[in-house]
Amino acid sequence: MRAFGYTIAGSPAEAVRIAARIPNSTFVAGGTDLLNRMRDGAESHEHLVDVNGLDLDDVSADSGTLHIGALARMRQVAEHPTVRREFPVVAEALLASASPQVRNMAAIGGNLLQRTRCGYFRDAHAACNKRVPGSGCSALEGHNRSHAILGGSDHCIATHPSDLAVALTALDATVHLLGPDGERSVPISEFYLLPGSTPERETPMRPGELITRVDVPRTSVTARSRYLKLRDRATFEFAVVSVAAALRNRGRVVQDVRLAFGGVGTRPWRDTRVEAALRGRPLSRHTIARAGRTLVRDAKPYEGNEFKVELVQRALESVLGALGDVR
Amino acid sequence: MTRLVGRGVPRVDGRAKVTGAARYAADNEIAGVLHGFLVMSTIARGEVREIDPSAALAHPGVVAVYTHADMRTLTVPGFPYNRTFIPMQDTRVHYSGQPVAYVVAETLEQAQEAANLVRVRYRAEPPVARLADAPDEPFLPEGFRADQPTETVRGDAATALEQAEVRLERTYGSPMQHHNPIEPHTTTAVWDGETVTLHESTQGVVFTRNVVSAVFGLPPADVRVVSQYLGGGFGAKGPVYPHTLLTVEVARLARRPVKLVLSRAQMYTSNGHRSEFRNHVRLGATRRGTLTAVIGTSTAQVTRTDERTFNTNDSAVNLYACPNIHVRQLGVRLDLPTSGYMRSPETTAHFGLETAMDELSYEIGIDPVQLRMRNLRPTDPQNGRHTASRHLPACYRMAANAFGWKWRNPLPGTTRDGDEYIGWGMATETHSHNAIRSTVALTIGLDGRATLRTATQDIGTGTYTVLTQVAADELGMPLGQVTTLLGDTAFPDASLSAGSSTVPSVVGPVADAAQGARDRVIALATTDPRSPLHGVPAEDVDTEGGRLFARGDRHRSDSYRDVLTRHGRPVETRSHVENTRGHSFGAVFVEVRVQPRLGTVRVSRVAAAYDLGRVLNHRTARGQVIGGVTWGIGFALMEHTAVDPNTARVVNPNLSTYLVPVSADTPSVDVAFVDQPDSGSNALGARGFGETPGTGVPAAIGNAIYHATGRRIRDVPFTQDKLL
Numbered sequence A: 001m002r003a004f005g006y007t008i009a010g011s012p013a014e015a016v017r018i019a020a021r022i023p024n025s026t027f028v029a030g031g032t033d034l035l036n037r038m039r040d041g042a043e044s045h046e047h048l049v050d051v052n053g054l055d056l057d058d059v060s061a062d063s064g065t066l067h068i069g070a071l072a073r074m075r076q077v078a079e080h081p082t083v084r085r086e087f088p089v090v091a092e093a094l095l096a097s098a099s100p101q102v103r104n105m106a107a108i109g110g111n112l113l114q115r116t117r118c119g120y121f122r123d124a125h126a127a128c129n130k131r132v133p134g135s136g137c138s139a140l141e142g143h144n145r146s147h148a149i150l151g152g153s154d155h156c157i158a159t160h161p162s163d164l165a166v167a168l169t170a171l172d173a174t175v176h177l178l179g180p181d182g183e184r185s186v187p188i189s190e191f192y193l194l195p196g197s198t199p200e201r202e203t204p205m206r207p208g209e210l211i212t213r214v215d216v217p218r219t220s221v222t223a224r225s226r227y228l229k230l231r232d233r234a235t236f237e238f239a240v241v242s243v244a245a246a247l248r249n250r251g252r253v254v255q256d257v258r259l260a261f262g263g264v265g266t267r268p269w270r271d272t273r274v275e276a277a278l279r280g281r282p283l284s285r286h287t288i289a290r291a292g293r294t295l296v297r298d299a300k301p302y303e304g305n306e307f308k309v310e311l312v313q314r315a316l317e318s319v320l321g322a323l324g325d326v327r
Numbered sequence B: 001m002t003r004l005v006g007r008g009v010p011r012v013d014g015r016a017k018v019t020g021a022a023r024y025a026a027d028n029e030i031a032g033v034l035h036g037f038l039v040m041s042t043i044a045r046g047e048v049r050e051i052d053p054s055a056a057l058a059h060p061g062v063v064a065v066y067t068h069a070d071m072r073t074l075t076v077p078g079f080p081y082n083r084t085f086i087p088m089q090d091t092r093v094h095y096s097g098q099p100v101a102y103v104v105a106e107t108l109e110q111a112q113e114a115a116n117l118v119r120v121r122y123r124a125e126p127p128v129a130r131l132a133d134a135p136d137e138p139f140l141p142e143g144f145r146a147d148q149p150t151e152t153v154r155g156d157a158a159t160a161l162e163q164a165e166v167r168l169e170r171t172y173g174s175p176m177q178h179h180n181p182i183e184p185h186t187t188t189a190v191w192d193g194e195t196v197t198l199h200e201s202t203q204g205v206v207f208t209r210n211v212v213s214a215v216f217g218l219p220p221a222d223v224r225v226v227s228q229y230l231g232g233g234f235g236a237k238g239p240v241y242p243h244t245l246l247t248v249e250v251a252r253l254a255r256r257p258v259k260l261v262l263s264r265a266q267m268y269t270s271n272g273h274r275s276e277f278r279n280h281v282r283l284g285a286t287r288r289g290t291l292t293a294v295i296g297t298s299t300a301q302v303t304r305t306d307e308r309t310f311n312t313n314d315s316a317v318n319l320y321a322c323p324n325i326h327v328r329q330l331g332v333r334l335d336l337p338t339s340g341y342m343r344s345p346e347t348t349a350h351f352g353l354e355t356a357m358d359e360l361s362y363e364i365g366i367d368p369v370q371l372r373m374r375n376l377r378p379t380d381p382q383n384g385r386h387t388a389s390r391h392l393p394a395c396y397r398m399a400a401n402a403f404g405w406k407w408r409n410p411l412p413g414t415t416r417d418g419d420e421y422i423g424w425g426m427a428t429e430t431h432s433h434n435a436i437r438s439t440v441a442l443t444i445g446l447d448g449r450a451t452l453r454t455a456t457q458d459i460g461t462g463t464y465t466v467l468t469q470v471a472a473d474e475l476g477m478p479l480g481q482v483t484t485l486l487g488d489t490a491f492p493d494a495s496l497s498a499g500s501s502t503v504p505s506v507v508g509p510v511a512d513a514a515q516g517a518r519d520r521v522i523a524l525a526t527t528d529p530r531s532p533l534h535g536v537p538a539e540d541v542d543t544e545g546g547r548l549f550a551r552g553d554r555h556r557s558d559s560y561r562d563v564l565t566r567h568g569r570p571v572e573t574r575s576h577v578e579n580t581r582g583h584s585f586g587a588v589f590v591e592v593r594v595q596p597r598l599g600t601v602r603v604s605r606v607a608a609a610y611d612l613g614r615v616l617n618h619r620t621a622r623g624q625v626i627g628g629v630t631w632g633i634g635f636a637l638m639e640h641t642a643v644d645p646n647t648a649r650v651v652n653p654n655l656s657t658y659l660v661p662v663s664a665d666t667p668s669v670d671v672a673f674v675d676q677p678d679s680g681s682n683a684l685g686a687r688g689f690g691e692t693p694g695t696g697v698p699a700a701i702g703n704a705i706y707h708a709t710g711r712r713i714r715d716v717p718f719t720q721d722k723l724l
């Protein structure tokens, strides 16, 4: 790890000012991902701006919206009574993430900006377009079990690892940013970019921009929502495949449904065609299977992750079956 | 009159460990120490063309960057050095992650950063990383240890198989795995004139001393190796590896002490691994289930420079009573580091045998326990003793009862709980253990306290505790009156802590030295007119609680302390007793819950029973079972090192992507011991045990998955993709 400068920011404005002024600087919250990246040599930064002291750790709800401060800790959000009761998919996604120790340290902004666990990305000596643009993608013909079947390109097929981002994608959250040019907000559907030919660009964030908060609209589906995570050990492991689902039905008929998928896409994966295949139809094994086929229609599997094509459909069947009580 | 041996005595070093008082090898603070960091090759095969250290040398605090150009020619030692070359002696690169330069700096951070700044140019050749990709056919290597032949023949297995009423032929596989002890490897080398002291994380201080002495041409007495505590070794710290030798040489060149701690990632190429493994098993049996032929051909990785294999197919040769056996261990040359021993190396092949036995039980239509009972072996083929597996039937019975095996419906795929299918499986547990000549010195000081010194070590298994128990009992002292000192070659040579050999090798001499010391003190008392025991026949004196008593007249007594004080000099004894090698045994039963639609497997129950001869300490023995079963679960469900097929680099060299079980993967284990002394072992009837538990677990889990679902998976780990 390279030596780096370090400032503790006293206010969001100051944090943004410093980060915008010093080239190759970045923010550090819990440090649970950033420091590992720096230690592994996947990244190096001249300067870190510590944002842990900022007054951005509030979690609150009003009639229409859940507001999650960017510096609220994963554990704090997962245990918040309103989140647990009215946005269970968010609480479940967080509780299924990492370990209690990591959840105590890690903040929501850092969680959304954690970077891929692709082993080649984190090995400073492997070819990786995301780390060194133009160097090639080792995963295409290497180990790609944890990689994406949806949204990939010839340049990169890495998955985004955040569970929370999957839940927030299903619920149409909005990410609020503060930058040198002031505030703006980005819908989560536009927050994660497809790799295309520039896999090093992962979000539309500009230099110096800070996540200040995430807003989650309360809708008629949020309260009946669930997160199913399949993984290679019981806890403390990223998703092989995950599904965030929220459902409202009348009788058997689906009034509204929101679905997002983890472990299968180069970004938290949402495909409204899948939801459209269910909306207004009775929830049954048959309609769920059709929705699943819609999801994987454009899937491009590789040697190590071909099983995900089938597994993600079964995961969808399992989570909707349970939510909708389909026997 | 045993009071301590056999009890679950808590660890004597427990307090030091939980309070941080215990000093591990890297905890030393040596004045003037330099910190080392290795620059590792980034190609797997080829040549170093050029090393440019200028940027590194310009970094603050950097003292030197050493390369092959700076090194003397060193003598390549034989086993237990586990390479056929010493890196940084020439420019050849044999595997990715081979040391090519060694940076020393005033701080660790400076050394690490400078290592990043060393520019190395290579000429690369394409490597071969997987068994399946090797261009050449597997071949039969010579084997490098006489006691671990690569081929064993008994009877005529080919003919017996051909004539067998029932035949089974299957191939089983397992991936490369790494030990991942929580404490990284570390060496601090301190030269003083022509002598050198090493603070080393090692499972064998004597091994390390012998290797260093051979490489540097030093008399053994001029090399001291210290390793008081070890944060796990699992075989990774048994043999001696290049980083130790390089540190000794670099400290000499730098004329200052040098401390090296490997990074976690470096531990994936620096200290061996369990080789990727294929095991082709053919069984022949009668219709009643008596084995008539066992043919096992396994294939493991070797390298272009050596032919060493480490996962002997021991149970195929030794476990069941089959007259016709042909076992071969083949090798395939890959551009990887030489593999090595990893906890319970025999598990690797045993997984195939015990799965094949389960498959055979279905083929024949008998209970898998019954099948094993029909093939019991009356003697231990290794030493001819009649006692070795005598209690294996008791293990099957005890574990089966604890588990509730008799309620099992043998039909696969019939027991459900909601979406989950429940399956039960079992396997035999067994592993060989070694016995290594060991010497022990015991001193009773004027204060009446006993101190035991021996150059074995406690690798976390409880050796300090067990040896203290044994000495205290034989002396008739309370536990606290005996101090055990280990892990220092200043003490008499003793066993390596590997191959389950510590207890069988060291307990005998400890007991003998303690008995000798006790007898000497009794003689001093009974011949000293000042002692209340004067004139009592020595054989009529008992010892207990640090005191000496006349049997039948407890009022006539003396104490160790008073006897020694009057004597005015310490009493010292020394002993070495040799033990024989052997096997320990057990049975393990597991329950799994499988969601076949999603491919998830959970181990929900484990019951196991063992015969390890006499149990010296139930608590530490149970600890070995919990550890071994947890390893078995990891082996079965998740552990694997991913090696890139194109570059032969490890892709998951860290604990967040190399998965080992967490608590939620590991149910509590119902453990029972037969606990009958083995009269053939002079370690108070105890045999080596550490590596026995867990050996059967991967097969038992696979067998349970088959029972749950009717799906037979023959390659570990049993991940979701294979179960869908």
Ligand SMILES: Cc1cc2nc3c(=O)[nH]c(=O)nc-3n(C[C@H](O)[C@H](O)[C@H](O)COP(=O)(O)OP(=O)(O)OC[C@H]3O[C@@H](n4cnc5c(N)ncnc54)[C@H](O)[C@@H]3O)c2cc1C
Pocket: A026, A027, A028, A029, A030, A031, A032, A033, A034, A035, A051, A070, A071, A074, A096, A097, A098, A099, A102, A105, A106, A107, A108, A109, A110, A111, A112, A113, A114, A161, A162, A163, A164, A209, A210, A211, A212, A236, A237, A238, A239, B656
């Ligand atoms: C062993 C392990 C297992 C894990 N398992 C899971 C898992 O199963 N599921 C899962 O979802 N996650 C998992 N994680 C990842 C974990 O959730 C993230 O490391 C964590 O959420 C990051 O938060 P942090 O506050 O520590 O971020 P940091 O490491 O401090 O920062 C991460 C990134 O976010 C940037 N950043 C931080 N805050 C802001 C902000 N307010 N504005 C702009 N940029 C910001 C930083 O510059 C950096 O690039 C695991 C992590 C580990 C170490």
Ligand code: SF4
Pocket: A116, A118, A119, A120, A121, A127, A128, A129, A130, A131, A136, A137, A138, A139, A140, A147, A155, A156, A157, A158, A199
């Ligand atoms: S998948 Fe993406 S992150 Fe992984 S090696 Fe390829 S380019 Fe790099």
